[in-house]
Amino acid sequence: MACTVAAGGTSKASFNSIMAQDLFMAEAICSSASSSSSSSPSSLNFCKNRGASTARVCPKRKRPLRIAIPALQPLDLEQESDAGVDAIELECQRFSAFCKRGRTRKEMEDRCKASIGVPRNPHLAFFGVYDGHGGAAAAEFAAENLGKHVMAEVGKTTEEEERGRFENAVATGYLRTDDEFLKSQGEGGTCCVTAVISDDDLIVSNAGDCRAVICRNGEAQALTSDHRPARPDERARIESLGGFLSYCGGTMRLQGSVAVSRGIGDRHVKPWLTAEPETTVVKLRPDSEFLILASDGLWDNVSNQEAVDMARPSCVDSDGKVSLLGACKNLADLAVSRGSNDDVSVMIIKLRDFYCKVNNA
Structure with missing residues (x-):
């Protein structure tokens, strides 16, 4: 059909x-x-109702397995570092120091050291702040050895020697420390600022961007000049040795690497980066109140006069409300509150205590 x-x-x-x-x-x-x-x-x-011609059946789908997604953890920049060193404190009647790890740093690379009196010269004292980079090895090495080398050289000098005896002695100590660190195959580098008190002579030296500021009758005066690659005389020295500068990450850098032109270590930028310090020698006077040694973590955010104004109440006619160590911590906290992510190290030395002891001896 x-x-x-x-x-x-x-x-x-x-x-x-x-x-x-x-x-x-x-x-x-x-x-x-x-x-x-x-x-x-x-x-x-x-x-x-299977007799209905239009009925359609779809098998029920199984619900997929639940995926366990871990909860998002907040980024805590204040957590304890892997190295276990978040802060260093030194405190005594005549000086105090405080080093604080930067908020974004995995480990604190700054160090500080002080030595007062040696057997042959009770009026000899050494103070130092070290701002490490590329790890803490160079700062630790300098903190342990630079003071010994410098005091040994200064102790050899006599008043009959030619002018510049202190400058030569300190330079010898810096260069010897640098040479020993490089021979130890240490990595990284460190900036340094040091002060030696020998009788009534104050000998201040630096290599890098750590700075020393003295307070005289409430007035701040820088005793060092930061060693940056863009400084005209530093740039001329570097280029005369065949080195170059480049602008990287918002900063002028030596060989496109480090942001300082002097320091201890940093073998990869030798000989353009030198460990030879610049030294200033001044006489202690009745108006010499105190000295601040600090890393660039402070000075990049706090002016010289601001630092002196904050520290002075703890150093001159102190009423005991804020200790010398408390003043160091307050300065570090001020730098952090203004946005510093770098390690911050501050040392304050009461110069009047040393001046009075020398003149009363």
Whole structure:
């Protein structure tokens, strides 16, 4: 029998065939659903109405497994460093020092050291602040050795020697320390600022961007000049040796690397970076009140006069409200509050105590 199909229609034979296929599929799905979950209402309803030609059944999808996502942990820049050194404190009646790890630093690279009196010269004292970079190895080495070498050289000098005896003695101590550190295969480098008190002579030296500021009758006076590659005389010295400067990360850098032109260590930028310090010698006077030695973590955020004004109440006619160590901490906190992420080291020395002891001896 011929079958005719109208446009958009279906023949009766074809329709019956489709119905049979739908019923067969529906029964199979109903049977499977009944065996796996006899209480499934959708399966039972379909089985009761399996004669309906238009019924369609879609198997129920399983919910995907839950993925355990760990909670986001906040970034804590104040957490304890891996090295376990977050701060260093030195405190006595005549001086105090405080070193604080920078907020974004994995370890604190600054160090400080002081030695007062030696067996042959009770009026000889040494103070130093060391700002390390590329690790703390160079700062630690300098803190342990520079003072010994410098005091040994200064102790050899006599008043009969030519002018510049202190400058030569300190330079010898710095260069010897640098040479020993390089021979030890130490990595990294450090800037230094040191002060030697020999009788009534104050001998202040630096290599790098650590700075010494003296207070005289409340007035701040810098006794050192920062050694930056962009300083005209430093740039001329570097270029005369075949070195170059480049502007990287917002800072002028030596050989595209370090941001200072003098210091101990940094073998990869020798001989352009030298350990030879610049030294200033002044006489202690009645108006010499105190001396601040500090790293650039302080001086990049606090002016010389601001530092003197904050420290002076603890050094001159102190009422005991703020200790000398407290003044060091307050200066470090001030630098941090102004955005410093660098390590901050501050040392304050009461010069009047040394001047009075020398003149009363």
